[in-house]
Amino acid sequence: MSTVQNPLLEGLKLRRRPEPCALVIFGASGDLTARKLFPALYALAVRRLLPERFGVIGVARTEQTTEQWAAAMEAAVKEHARDEFDDSVWATIAGGLRYVATDFADDEGQDAVAAQLNELDEERGTEGNRVYYMAVPPAAFETIVNELGERRDSAEGGARGWTRLIVEKPFGRDRASAQALNETLLCSFSEAEVFRIDHYLGKETVQNMLALRFANGIFEPIWNRQFIDHVQITVSESIGVGGRAGFYESAGAIRDIFQNHLLQLVALTAMEPPIDFTADSVRNEKVKVLRSLHTPGPKSFVRGQYGAGLVEGVEVPGYREEEGVDPDSMTETFVAAKLYVDNWRWADTPFYVRAGKRLARRETTIAIQFQRAPHPPFAEIAGDGLRPNVLLIHVQPDEGVSLAIGAKVPGQGMSIRTVHMDFLYGGAFRTGLPEAYERLILDAMLGDATLFTRADEVDEQWALVDTVIAAWQRDRPVFPNYEAGTWGPRSSDELIHRDGRSWRRH
């Protein structure tokens, strides 16, 4: 029903509400489902953004009834949701919950899922529309995708509505496996039906990067090599591997953070203005950046692994002493790199990036450091106190933007000090920032892929990472090489000091 046909719709701020659908979560008894997916569904329900006719089928190996699973999800919502728990809101979700305990490769189990989907179609009017959420380890992935593909066109699958597939990271463990995974996916689904999640893209402040760059005339003219000295991107965590040792041992920081979140932040920082905000326009520009990334030599990469140390005043063990970690593990928990984007805008402008665990504090920031003033007339007085301007984008925590500028210290003479002008995102917009998963699940239900990564982006990201990992095979660093609670190994500082620069002060 378009506004052209219906003149009464003009000017009405109708919220985008998805069409009726059923959400099938594979890995429904896992941590992600409890901590992120259900709290996100609840937040959408509170804001009346879920489809009017909606149901969720949980699929996992854990033996339990629908009632037990629903009770567990209710408890998870009470513990993790950002809104106060309201029985009437929960009831709108709970009425459409179904649980199937099955091995993913089991035909009978898949028959049961199909039967539940048909039941939801009939009872709740979900009209054959399906969103499949793959909250499962990569090993289980191919089996499920093949199974879904086979059933898609069959009568049991009920192919009368649309289908969308949400895929959690990691998407492969190298370029070859990612390509194989893509081939598997594209045998049964079109690219437009596949939604590869990088939850960083769902964060408001990451999207605000686009607003900051392209909605403000003052930044874009100076967003280039002529005015910017270099860029620093930091994704640091103060926590260790926690319960993820099994995954982390085979992934390391380069696959866990660098390959996806960090490279996406580089792409958003360096991309050209898209012609509009449609999925393909934005992703076309991002993939151009990823293709332009200069293949770095071994000296441009640093890796590290944390030893025991102090985090927030508490003694913490080294990585090799963590539960589930090989005592001789050579997995890196820190990675830093100097990258170049080989294009007209960014030639010779380094992007220093780093990510790691058990660092001094949790923060994700993008720092744009501008060139120094060419000739400050008060250079002698200012001395080292006069620092270049830095535009600092805080992705988390304290979401916002700061601009470091030089200001005169009151009093006689001309003494200059660096001060920060702060824009605190939550201070200006007091609505409570939605969690990334809320936005991403809603977008997937609406079929909007702007904030999801496309196959060619993933491919370019792995191409770079494969080169680095191949170089790493040739030597064996001495691990651990940094203390927990610090900013990584000394070689990370050396990486940037070689260029006469330093990591931002914290």
Place this chain on the structure above:
Amino acid sequence: MAQTLTNTTLAAVERALNEERDGGAQRTSVMTHVVWAPPAWLEAAERTLAGLSERHPSRTILLTPAPRRKGGLDAVVDVREFAVEGSSRCIASEVVELTLKGARAKAPGSIVTPLLITDLPVFCRWRGEPDWESPELEQLVTLVDRLVVDSSEWKGLPGAYGPLAGLFDRVAFSDIAWTRTEPWRAALAALWPDIRRIERLEVTGPQADALLLAGWLRSRLRRRPELVHRRAKTLRRLAVDGVPVEAPPGEPATASDLLSQQLDVFSRDPVYEAAVTAA
């Protein structure tokens, strides 16, 4: 703590604001929010404003005209701090309550102008029905980017919509009564295409809401359905040609919520303007 200033000057008000801001919280403003609240509306205005400065960090200037009192300016200056969720930091919003005594009640423009935050939009919530010929309305129309009214507070309907429409080319308007009808308008829009042939619209609710709904249908459908209006304090029933319209789900929005929505709107609303013209 708020500072109370009697027979004061704007310079003293500015000084008091600076002193109140010394608490260290970061001032964050997205607009200057002017409220014109004659004494009869003051209590209602303060109720609506409660919590609003937290949702829309701003400098709020509450103007109360007191033309019969001896000339002068009284002020209460307060800087309110709010914690930012998920952060250790606080932000500050400023609230300046001014009583415009004597001749100053007719000159709000010259009093507000020095207090506006440069370059940020200025919203004015006008409580009650304006005196359409008054200098104070004229001054504020010239000064603000958006004037927010609630035509259900007016007694002179539908006649008052005439002078209101006369101001559309000079300032953008929001009408809380119009905003309140939005869920019902969505419900009516869902009756398309049958509603194209509507002959009679029955509305149980405030007169303004009824007039605006009828004006909206007239302007959008280019028909003149008969309006049957039954007075009620809230908009609670609609029927098209005798058939009740399904009520929108959920509780009606509060006065604060409705005003809050309008403080996020910047452009003119041509659909509303057409509805007023046809009301």
